[in-house]
Amino acid sequence: MTIDEGKLQILAAFCELAWADGRVTQAQADFISDLAIEMDVRLGSYLPVLVMGLSRPPRAKVENLADIPIDEVERFQLVERFVAMCLLHEGLSNEQADVLARLALQLGIKARELEEMRRRLC
Amino acid sequence: MLGFLKPKGELVELKGRQIVFLATKTFPRDAQFAIKLSLPPPNKQKLEVDVRVLRQRPAPDNKYVTIAVVETPKDYPDLHGFPLRDYRRESRRLTLKSGDLPGYRAITTDLSHGGFKAELEAELVEGDRIPITFEFEQLGGFSVDLLAEVRWIQKKGVRYVTGFSFPDQGQYQEGYQWLCDWLNTGGETEVKKLFKPAAFQKAPPIPESLLEKGPPPEEPLQELDKALELRIPFKGFLRGWAWEQGDDMVVVVLEDDDGNDHWLEFPGCRGLHARCRDRKIRLQGVGLVFQSEMIKEYSRTVTMESLYHFQFLDDYLRVCLEVVAAGCREQKRD
Numbered sequence: 001m002t003i004d005e006g007k008l009q010i011l012a013a014f015c016e017l018a019w020a021d022g023r024v025t026q027a028q029a030d031f032i033s034d035l036a037i038e039m040d041v042r043l044g045s046y047l048p049v050l051v052m053g054l055s056r057p058p059r060a061k062v063e064n065l066a067d068i069p070i071d072e073v074e075r076f077q078l079v080e081r082f083v084a085m086c087l088l089h090e091g092l093s094n095e096q097a098d099v100l101a102r103l104a105l106q107l108g109i110k111a112r113e114l115e116e117m118r119r120r121l122c
Numbered sequence: 123m124l125g126f127l128k129p130k131g132e133l134v135e136l137k138g139r140q141i142v143f144l145a146t147k148t149f150p151r152d153a154q155f156a157i158k159l160s161l162p163p164p165n166k167q168k169l170e171v172d173v174r175v176l177r178q179r180p181a182p183d184n185k186y187v188t189i190a191v192v193e194t195p196k197d198y199p200d201l202h203g204f205p206l207r208d209y210r211r212e213s214r215r216l217t218l219k220s221g222d223l224p225g226y227r228a229i230t231t232d233l234s235h236g237g238f239k240a241e242l243e244a245e246l247v248e249g250d251r252i253p254i255t256f257e258f259e260q261l262g263g264f265s266v267d268l269l270a271e272v273r274w275i276q277k278k279g280v281r282y283v284t285g286f287s288f289p290d291q292g293q294y295q296e297g298y299q300w301l302c303d304w305l306n307t308g309g310e311t312e313v314k315k316l317f318k319p320a321a322f323q324k325a326p327p328i329p330e331s332l333l334e335k336g337p338p339p340e341e342p343l344q345e346l347d348k349a350l351e352l353r354i355p356f357k358g359f360l361r362g363w364a365w366e367q368g369d370d371m372v373v374v375v376l377e378d379d380d381g382n383d384h385w386l387e388f389p390g391c392r393g394l395h396a397r398c399r400d401r402k403i404r405l406q407g408v409g410l411v412f413q414s415e416m417i418k419e420y421s422r423t424v425t426m427e428s429l430y431h432f433q434f435l436d437d438y439l440r441v442c443l444e445v446v447a448a449g450c451r452e453q454k455r456d
Binding site for chain 1: 351355356358376378382386
């Protein structure tokens with residue numbers, strides 16, 4: 001997987017996390033599109049992914065985040081962003097926590113580290 | 123009379139009382155004079171004839187194509203002289219697409235090795251060079267990218283008949299060579315050996331894993347469909363859009379602030395019109411809303427925004443993609 005493909009997978013993962021509660025909020029859509037720009041993904045790449053990812057719940061789970069060629073620090077930062085998006089609204093729901101834990105595990109972040117992260121960002 | 127002072131020209135065609143010749147001077151309509159016309163080699167004879175000018179138009183090499191009536195009281199045989207064109211013009215209808223074309227797409231009315239003609243919805247600027255794509259529907263929708271230069275424009279009703287030439291093709295040389303072969307062989311050239319179905323492959327690839335999810339089972343309308351109202355913000359311009367009938371794909375061409383084009387493909391989308399009505403409109407983003415109406419595309423002005431709607435089918439036939447433009451004014455192109 002190339003880094004460009006990996007960035008699109010990351011965006012798809014954020015979309016999946018955004019749908020965890022059954023609906024996506026505008027704040028989450030803004031968060032993900034800001035992230036796409038921050039990651040320097042081309043408009044022509046990220047927009048179709050976001051349109052598809054935000055218009056309907058994902059039909060398949062993202063399961064290949066481990067294949068993205070990013071280093072440990074970047075993985076940690078990425079999971080921090082996952083947590084930050086979950087905390088845009090009133091706390092972390094059970095459904096969000098499940099999806100978050102699964103995505104974080106793919107990136108090598110264990111439950112204990114995830115909990116520390118959540119406490120820090122709260 | 124001093125014969126060497128007579129205007130000189132090159133005979134193109136003499137048929138009955140009508141004569142066409144190339145002259146280096148301009149003449150007013152109804153100007154009458156005797157002219158000395160040369161014929162193409164090896165013929166060294168000169169044809170002297172009295173003419174009355176009907177009209178003129180510019181031709182290459184600072185010459186003017188002059189159409190006139192023969193006034194000499196004498197019957198001449200039909201004569202063919204210098205060719206007006208380097209290449210024979212053929213009536214060919216090909217779909218032409220370009221983000222730089224008003225209306226995004228057009229149909230050629232004729233085509234030759236030297237250029238083509240098309241009717242456009244708005245006026246281009248003479249001398250502009252624009253990348254274009256020819257589509258060959260009879261060859262499975264294969265397309266060829268070329269460079270075209272605007273050579274002349276004639277207003278015809280509400281449209282603009284525009285003549286294009288093929289300048290030095292640079293990176294498009296391979297495509298131009300193929301087009302020449304295609305013309306030479308009367309359309310028998312095998313496209314597949316040379317080109318991919320290129321026109322809509324310009325967008326960066328989306329990983330297969332994000333696309334290969336297949337159509338979902340039939341689902342009842344859910345509340346979340348009705349609740350869908352999201353906007354994906356970005357900064358850029360709308361350059362055009364197209365709906366590929368048969369492909370169920372909407373292509374939206376956007377331009378970012380750095381001037382880069384982005385061809386967005388939305389598989390499973392439909393529109394109504396296969397073209398763009400405006401050019402380079404500042405955008406705020408795209409919106410996703412629930413839309414239960416029949417397939418349709420329309421624009422409406424809401425305060426300072428124009429919304430362009432596409433049915434974004436997404437296999438569920440329910441989501442509407444709105445391209446949200448800021449204001450309605452056209453942006454001036456540099």
